[in-house]
Amino acid sequence: MNLPVRVRIAPISTCNYRCLFCEIHKDILLYPNRSNNVFNMDDLRRYEPILSAAYSLSFYGGSEEPLLNKYFGEFVAYLKRKYTPRMMVNTNASVLTENLSDILVENGFDHILVSYHAGTKDGYKYLMTGDVEKVDRNLAYLFNQKKLKRKTKPKVDFNFALQKLNADEYLEVINKAKKLGINRIILTRYYGGRNKLRDKQVSFEYDVEQGNRILDEIYQTAKQSRVNLSPRKSNYWKTLPDSVQWDEENYDKHKLCFEPWLSLHFNPVLNDKDCHYVGVCNRIELFKINYRIANLSKDMFNKLWNHPILQYIRETVNSENINPICKFCKNRSLATLRNIDEKRYAQIRDNTVEKLFHEFHTRYNSEPIEGIEILKGHHCPDERYIELTSNSHSNNPYSRSNT
Numbered sequence: 263m264n265l266p267v268r269v270r271i272a273p274i275s276t277c278n279y280r281c282l283f284c285e286i287h288k289d290i291l292l293y294p295n296r297s298n299n300v301f302n303m304d305d306l307r308r309y310e311p312i313l314s315a316a317y318s319l320s321f322y323g324g325s326e327e328p329l330l331n332k333y334f335g336e337f338v339a340y341l342k343r344k345y346t347p348r349m350m351v352n353t354n355a356s357v358l359t360e361n362l363s364d365i366l367v368e369n370g371f372d373h374i375l376v377s378y379h380a381g382t383k384d385g386y387k388y389l390m391t392g393d394v395e396k397v398d399r400n401l402a403y404l405f406n407q408k409k410l411k412r413k414t415k416p417k418v419d420f421n422f423a424l425q426k427l428n429a430d431e432y433l434e435v436i437n438k439a440k441k442l443g444i445n446r447i448i449l450t451r452y453y454g455g456r457n458k459l460r461d462k463q464v465s466f467e468y469d470v471e472q473g474n475r476i477l478d479e480i481y482q483t484a485k486q487s488r489v490n491l492s493p494r495k496s497n498y499w500k501t502l503p504d505s506v507q508w509d510e511e512n513y514d515k516h517k518l519c520f521e522p523w524l525s526l527h528f529n530p531v532l533n534d535k536d537c538h539y540v541g542v543c544n545r546i547e548l549f550k551i552n553y554r555i556a557n558l559s560k561d562m563f564n565k566l567w568n569h570p571i572l573q574y575i576r577e578t579v580n581s582e583n584i585n586p587i588c589k590f591c592k593n594r595s596l597a598t599l600r601n602i603d604e605k606r607y608a609q610i611r612d613n614t615v616e617k618l619f620h621e622f623h624t625r626y627n628s629e630p631i632e633g634i635e636i637l638k639g640h641h642c643p644d645e646r647y648i649e650l651t652s653n654s655h656s657n658n659p660y661s662r663s664n665t
């Protein structure tokens with residue numbers, strides 16, 4: 263089978279921000295000495311057989327800031343000139359330097375998604391821990407260069423996840439989007455996570471009426487300002503039930519998924535240097551690859567892409583005999599369970615991941631590939647995190663008393 267058409271890769275594994283809503287806080291707690299894994303041009307060339315075959319390349323993954331990688335501009339120039347893939351990056355834009363902007367504009371880099379969850383200086387500093395004025399200056403330079411060079415790319419979108427702590431920031435976010443010439447604001451609904459806001463109930467799931475009223479205000483203001491929002495129509499919150507009955511058979515049999523035929527990602531590994539986790543979707547990591555040891559030839563990527571575990575997922579993802587992780591993914595109560603009982607959600611998820619690997623190993627044999635390890639369970643099970651966050655309230659940054 264041909265190689266994937268969509269490849270996503272993390273070119274570094276650290277971030278310069280500590281956004282309150284980001285799982286970077288969980289990652290720091292679990293991996294206080296996390297590796298940097300700065301990808302360089304030699305590494306990029308190792309991955310070239312798979313990068314060259316892809317139609318689209320995205321640069322992000324986990325709690326990391328891709329533009330902290332000082333070689334990023336070189337990657338773009340090299341790949342765009344040689345293979346012309348469609349390229350995107352998800353960034354906080356704090357280190358989008360003038361030099362890098364010049365390279366992105368010059369080489370027709372396609373899409374920048376900027377995490378922009380507050381628009382005022384104080385709101386941004388509090389929620390995202392950075393300097394919004396610097397971000398605005400960086401973006402203004404990029405837009406100015408586009409204008410001077412008469413280029414239409416890169417397109418720049420804002421990502422704004424609405425919650426109680428940034429509900430009064432939307433006006434400034436819309437104003438900035440208009441002033442800068444942002445393509446659109448991608449409006450998402452924050453639901454929670456293993457982060458500094460855990461236990462604070464900042465999601466509008468806990469106040470649906472107010473949340474939906476603010477959504478209406480945002481759509482009205484954006485329309486008046488002629489700023490594009492995505493989705494085009496308001497995606498309202500619904501009142502959460504008090505409890506959820508988990509039935510693993512209650513999944514949507516008509517929901518088809520083609521990710522295993524299309525996508526492959528390489529995510530940061532925080533406790534091992536020069537390594538990536540590899541998977542086809544965000545539900546599960548399948549392999550760990552040491553990219554400086556593995557022989558990343560075209561033949562090896564073919565073996566990886568046609569590995570029996572990927573064949574197993576492809577054979578079962580849309581079939582009656584569905585594998586455990588896809589059945590979990592298509593469960594009708596999944597989002598509700600995650601939102602009302604994150605501990606139980608994580609337990610079921612971790613058990614399901616283990617079950618998938620167990621079922622695979624009992625049904626299939628696979629040849630070892632040097633430098634590539636097939637995983638056995640969830641790459642970052644919740645157990646250890648719960649243990650760390652429940653042991654000591656005095657030095658636990660996530661305890662209710664501190665948040």
Ligand code: SF4
Nearest residue numbers: 277279281284325326
């Ligand atoms: S900028 Fe992104 S990766 Fe960094 S802390 Fe914020 S949300 Fe997390």
Ligand code: SF4
Nearest residue numbers: 519543545587588591
């Ligand atoms: S878990 Fe299965 S159904 Fe869900 S996105 Fe991944 S491959 Fe698709």
